[in-house]
Amino acid sequence: MQMGFMEMPTNKWVESSFWNFDSLFQPQSHPARDAHDTFFIKDPMFTKSVPEDYYERVKTMHEKGGSGSIGYRYNFKKEDAYKNLLRTHTTAVSSQMLYKLANQEGGFKPQRYFSIDRVFRNETMDATHLCEFHQVEGLVADYNLSLGDLIGTIETFFNKIGITQLRFKPAFNPYTEPSMEIFGYHPDLKTWTEIGNSGMFRPEMLRPMGLPENVRVIAWGLSLERPTMIKYRIKNIRDLFGHKVEMGRTRTAPVCRFDHSE
């Protein structure tokens, strides 16, 4: 918030595949949409309705492309788009915010958004993984943003939480291009480690929403649990989140600071 970011209303755990995947230009055949990775809902199984016109534009983009893209060229299925699920990332909400930003009264205006909230993945559980965890997400929508802006914003953010040495590595996400993995030199671990993911949302995602041609959206995200576990030297995620947390740990936890004078 100190950086001018507005919180997004993320109190929405049940999501449609449409917003969670399709609106982000993630194809319906993508492995992340498998039952192995995503929790699908039994009741209510299907979404009742999504914005009609926008749905058609998203479908066309997947099937045929447009706005300079050749699209994915496959048959887009309504049943797949309407499958309800527990959201796998808060990017589903980011997508809705950008859609609203594009269609608000008065038209698009530059904005910065953030969220910190829960997501659900059908992952193999182990010491550092549960099926629920929390994501931190930030995005900036403005005219003619560049990778330089993305790198600069990310550095400002991580500087505030004590990580000052950063490197960026080319990566792949279905919904961002360019994409970068963020690596930081962790002061506690004394080693370089991956600390987040980032990118510029694809035009195939932004144009059907109605965002103007020269508006670019840069975004980055990280999990909340992992950096917390590193900072407080917690080995098992169950010691941090859930009913197996020891009250003793909660009661003796220090105030959270990143500005120690050492």
Place this chain on the structure above:
Amino acid sequence: PATMPTLSVKRSRLNAALGRTYTDAEFDELCFEYGIELDDVTSEREEYLKSLPPGATPRRADLESKSEEVVYKIDLPANRYDLLCIEGLSRALRIFIGADAAAPTIRKVAGPHVMVVDSASTSTVRPYVVCAVLRGMKFDRTVYESFIDLQDQLHRNLCRNRTLVAIGTHDLGAVDATGPLRYDAQAPGGVRFVPLTHPDGTSFAADALLEHYATDPACKHLKPYVPIIRDSPLYPVVSDAAGSVLSLPPIINGHMSRITLDTSDVLIECTATDLTKANVVLDTVVCMFSGYCRDPFVVETVEVRYEGSDAPADVPGNSMITPALSTRTLEASVSTIASVVGVPSLTAEDVVRLCNKVQLSPASAEGDTLTCTVGPVRSDVLHPIDVAEDIGIAYGFNNIERKVPKTCTVGGEVGIGRLGDLLREEISRAGYTEVLTHGLTSLADNYTSLLRPVGTDAVSLSNPANIEYEVVRTTLLPGLLKTLQHNRSASFAHGMKLFEISDVVLRDDQHVVCDTVVGARNVRRICAVYSGPTAGFEIVHGLVDRIMTLCEVGPEEEYVATSNDEEGKFRVAREGWSYIIKEAEAEGEGGTDCRSYFPGRGAVVMLTNPTLGKRKVIGHFGALHPEILENFTVGYPTSAMEMDLEVLL
């Protein structure tokens, strides 16, 4: 992430292909710049040792049979199918480091072979097939294994475990190609052949073969593919001019046409339910392995001819010459690329030079327009933005100057989040410890263990990880009780006080968010428990009153009259807002939730405000029934409160 493909290559082979010897650190750095990851440096022997159960001693003979040669395990981006074999990876890296100017262009030569498709039958199960012929291939053990590995990689990734595309490769010399080859779908009982898995010559009918693969432990690697066609009335079959079966896609090839180290001419057929992907798959195999042909980088085309009804609409004229090896030119604005990457000084010449580093050549620029070439190995390029990213990679992401977006924006919190945070502080001051518990729960914990009937208001999962996580919680109480249970060895002598402010999810077919109705909504709640030597009913009651005071909600006259309210004259209340506490009745307004409280020791909280109207139940509190304490193994009397928070905004 689970979806990232991994390629294992011998370090020595990779360095030979790259034309220089990298140290592990240098190669790691190259991977970082290019966007791939050196995940592990290991060897066959090390992998074998890792696979042993802990404490086991390896047998000397087993150990010595495993090579100690260094092997790199490289993680690759999920959208670059050309990097899935050493041939493609080394080609890409050589061009990136400047050892090669460009990738070789594959030349198509018209071949004599035709694949006739019986569309009436194939349209019911697997409509598409694309083919190619590679002449005079030189196979040694290494090339052969690489050839098989690439097919496995493609099958696992792009082909989605063979459901979308399946690759069959055959020794053309063992095939009767004196007439057209045939692709159709036939009744399973009538398809007989000797499959690749049975070199002893056992022949099977297709339906019996699928049963065999589904049950025989020796063939368990094929079991996952059986369901793809098992229930179809017709099975896809590729056969030669004499009617001998070449393959039963997507399950298995025939023994007759198997590739051996002596194979010279190769027939590749890819059957599919997605034509776009079939072409990408075939093009990738051809681009990667045509280098081993007698005429390097030459591929012979096959005509695929649909006959009969129900030919797919996306095969114009019912005929295609494959492989497509589609190449297109793509135009992009140099200034837009420079703007996206964030290097305004990039010139047209720079951009052309950088295109050549990332397999987008030939490239040229005229004024502000860049024209580059998107060949068959770059099926990941969908839009000029993909070119911009590659230019950025070639320039080096870490060379880009940092900036910060100039526009000023105002930050802020979402209302319900802010209210929750303010209340957290106050409630903590009252001696309550905050917890954060799981959103997924079991039907037992959510209903029956709380003495509540199983309701229809919960969102349930189709594929829960296990029974502990089958529904999304409709109450925060079980999480708190389980926390008490886990911490039962702590001191309860002075009362243990816990709270949580978080969401529950309820079924709701009316709730609209962003013009969308999914059939459920989140509800922000506050829930607290007191557990100690006494039940503490008055303590949770006091917490409810405290929350109302903090939220500027005044007590109704009727309520004040029954209590000792000295500080009442200081209390601030919003116009039109008030609340009252009433005893919970058996079938009262509190609903079945109040069955959790000991009879006579439960109460409902009713709020009046301009939006809700008069006295709507927004929560409840009370002393929990001892049966619940038993169900959750809580050893002390306990009281609880749970209340909606959004209504207090």
